[in-house]
């Protein structure tokens with residue numbers, strides 16, 4: 001079935017695209033509405049998603065190929081399935097939706113997101129989860145540079161990023177809260193599980209890396225803390241859903257050595273200034 | 276090693292009635308009741324000349340005087356230089372200061388004069404004829420397409436969202452945290468009443484400010500504090516803060532000791548932890564990245580709000596502004612090096628950046644040359660002190676201005692420069708509940724609105740004298756300015772002729 005014409009009206013009114021292009025791309029499939037994103041400009045695709053979100057809770061986008069800002073600023077309990085490569089700032093500022101990507105995601109996925117879930121059956125590139133405030137991001141494979149920069153947390157709203165592969169430089173830079181877990185299960189491009197300057201400027205939150213990490217790999221303001229039984233229990237709890245999602249063996253993951261990285265201080269600049 | 280006091284607290288013993296009010300009013304512990312001696316002793320070395328005791332003393336018995344220089348005078352090794360060195364030798368720390376640049380650089384506003392009509396072209400009397408101050412901020416289309424029929428003319432061009440200002444003066448971004456909720460509320464109420472806007476600053480929006488959100492420009496800074504979907508959607512416009520005039524190129528931080536329960540809730544960080552805004556946005560390393568954030572914000576708000584980008588005025592300001600407008604921003608905010616701050620390293624505040632006047636002229640000129648002046652507004656801020664400064668800024672090319680320090684002075688600030696200490700005697704730059712009570716938002720709003728009212732009248736007077744009936748006709752109209760005491764190069768940069776030509 002084709003979706004009612006009000007969507008087309010809005011799109012036409014905005015003169016973003018001619019009608020013939022859009023209508024045949026949208027169909028219902030069970031309780032999903034499916035949009036063929038092939039060759040669509042991101043503004044049109046996102047306009048369509050926003051319009052469909054008024055009527056549908058489950059949206060499937062197929063043939064996605066680098067369109068930016070999907071579900072940007074979207075609020076509510078939506079389920080969005082993406083087939084293909086999602087472009088920059090996937091789910092930026094979003095507040096609640098669950099996004100499952102069958103493919104890779106480009107820079108800035110989950111940028112400043114407030115709540116919800118992003119699950120990536122593939123890899124993610126740079127600045128994943130930048131300034132993330134809540135919700136979770138699970139990546140099956142590798143993540144790029146500057147992941148989890150300036151993540152925050154407030155009381156029980158603690159954002160979490162888990163990556164099954166490796167991470168690049170500046171992981172968790174300026175981190176002010178939240179948890180980052182890097183498992184290094186597959187090391188496609190590098191033998192190092194994380195790059196350099198780990199957690200430079202960190203002043204809140206914690207990073208767990210499933211390997212031994214030397215102190216000299218850390219950036220300013222970060223230190224290694226003891227990995228305790230408490231931490232292990234915490235990881236077991238967090239990773240349960242992750243392992244279920246990607247079919248990993250939780251016990252095997254937890255058998256391995258972990259390094260926990262935390263801030264030296266919550267007030268890194270405490271002594272730098274004088275009145 | 277102490278310092279000789281900078282100020283002298285003079286109490287007229289005949290007028291003083293020993294009511295001890297000053298011991299309560301002074302937040303810096305200058306007037307102290309001595310229980311044993313049954314008298315008030317005065318620790319002059321703590322005095323910052325905030326004038327609180329002077330204003331509140333019921334018999335007006337107190338007077339604060341500047342002490343004659345305590346050091347042997349020297350033209351190079353000034354008293355200030357010597358004080359700073361001694362303090363740093365003592366602490367080994369970066370000197371932290373508040374308010375704007377204190378170095379005696381040339382203030383170009385004071386070297387510009389405005390034209391007036393005589394004989395050959397008539398001036399306008401603003402009391403009898405309407406003079407328009409209304410200003411729209413945001414991108415304007417390159418051209419208008421109209422659809423004409425016999426009976427009607429319709430606009431075919433799709434317009435982008437603009438902010439409508441009844442007067443071209445807005446209240447600058449001063450964050451919740453650097454100033455009190457009462458100060459923010461005062462400005463928000465005044466902005467709403469006067470049909471203009473205030474900036475949220477980077478500390479998020481306290482829930483008490485949501486009723487005024489349609490008159491608030493919400494800021495997105497590198498710390499991304501309190502930036503969430505709802506915050507973006509309630510604001511009238513969004514401003515990405517790249518830099519700040521008082522501290523170009525460096526980040527900011529709210530010391531953990533100021534992160535109280537309420538601040539922590541609004542910024543969403545734990546109580547007592549430093550609120551750090553990194554120097555760069557870590558998702559912006561290029562104009563392309565900036566463009567990505569601009570459109571991420573536009574997408575999140577469904578293209579319903581203008582997005583501005585604020586930068587500190589620095590050497591290459593014109594090319595940077597061009598990049599910003601081409602990246603898709605609906606306006607660029609230029610913050611000059613005299614801009615105020617709640618806290619900045621002194622060395623940065625006093626030595627980095629360029630004056631706002633030349634920045635406005637350079638950016639306006641360049642955007643015109645590139646034929647993209649219509650694609651974004653220029654908002655000038657930093658050290659605007661009067662309606663004359665506003666008029667000159669607009670004549671140099673600005674669409675509107677932000678006022679920060681001037682707005683605070685309207686609320687009672689005496690520019691004592693102690694904002695970073697969090698003990699503001701006037702309830703402005705403080706989170707102390709006792710001090711905050713000193714500022715009543717209704718009274719603050721009345722005064723801030725009055726300031727805008729007065730300046731708006733004066734702007735109309737200036738426009739009338741110029742024979743212009745709308746502020747639009749003054750914008751970028753540098754021919755109505757003349758320079759006094761400026762070099763040829765300075766005149767060229769400002770794009771104005773010398774007086775007499």
Ligand code: SF4
Pocket residue numbers: 284300301302303304305306321322323324325326327328329339700
């Ligand atoms: S109230 Fe202000 S002016 Fe009066 S003594 Fe205290 S610091 Fe000085």
Ligand code: SF4
Pocket residue numbers: 325373374683687688689690691692693694695698699700701702703704
């Ligand atoms: S805001 Fe308060 S502390 Fe800051 S300069 Fe004004 S009166 Fe002084």
